[in-house]
Amino acid sequence: MKHMNQRLASSRSERLVDAGIVLSAQHAIRFPGGLPGFEACRRFVLFAPEGASPFQYLKSLEGPPASFLVIDPRRIVPDYPCVLAEHDRQQLGADADSVLLWLALVMIEPDGTIAANLAAPVVINPAGMIGYQLIPQDAAYPLRHVVAGPDYPTSE
């Protein structure tokens, strides 16, 4: 019942998303270490609500409920370097030829500013359905890269 109430309280688009997409375990992407701050979230699904491109959602299937809005960092910085060190590739069971998914976490700030975390992207190996968040020693891009200013309201 509590779950239903939460569902009813959520926005319309969120309900459509939940109605239209089966969030089953077979689509789960494993995050062996969780995400920093969400270490108990070990399985996520990635899905794209209709019309929301280029945004996608990364939603936790276990641990505390957490949904992250994500975007390919190259959509924001076209020459963003999607290059993994050997050590990082091993984490994902990937080799140099593996096609990997790169996702920057998006923040919608209280004043409507859209910012993306380009310092610590999430990288997913679709072949192994395994992902993790890259934690760079010396990030060339900021944790908070402003994509759009606060001028426009996010709600109708």
Added chain:
Amino acid sequence: MLVFTRRRGETIRIGDGIEVQVLRVGRDGVRLGVVAPPDVPVHRQEVYASICEANRRAANPVPDLVALSRRLPRERP
């Protein structure tokens, strides 16, 4: 907390396969070398904490993704 006195070049061993070696001791800092298995993440505490904080800020639900996607700069052809 366990407290050790170590000199330059000396190492502390933690569990199976983790070593922390003192490489250099300066006036304001100590340079450490860490050897750890690939599945043991090693990070500077403040870097990890700042990413935790950024993730918590990113974990907010978004009301209208379609409207949001319209606010992005246009994609280059």
